[in-house]
Amino acid sequence: MLRTAMLDADEWVVEFEYSDSKGKRTRRTVSPIRFAASGRFLxxxxxxxxxxxxxxxxxxxxxxxxxxxxxxxxxxxxxD
Structure with missing residues (x-):
């Protein structure tokens, strides 16, 4: 899904649940840009x-x- 949204940013965004470093969970909506090192994406x-x-x-x-x-x-x- 991330790759699909990266390849066609005018058409797609991605929504997901995210846990920050303190364990706080939120629902985020993002427009993915690129994959980064160490299992991260920008x-x-x-x-x-x-x-x-x-x-x-x-x-x-x-x-x-x-x-x-x-x-x-x-x-x-x-x-939460």
Missing amino acids: ALCLCREEPRQFYLNRCENFRLIRSADVMMPVEMTPL
């Missing part, structure tokens, strides 16, 4: 409206969403 976080790095092993429940259906900023939803 994306424009549509919640924070800035580029962020995400660890793949902290992400779950990915979902592709048509970018036309998303309006920035997207609310970052706490999951």
Whole structure:
């Protein structure tokens, strides 16, 4: 899903659940940019409206969403 959104950023964004380094879980919506070293990827976080790095092993429940259906900023939803 990440690769699909990277290859066609005008068409797709990705939503997923993310656990930060302190274990806080949130739902994020991002426009992926590229894969980085050590199991990470760089994306424009549509919640924070800035580029962020995400660890793949902290992400779950990915979902592709048509970018036309998303309006920035997207609310970052706490999951805990």
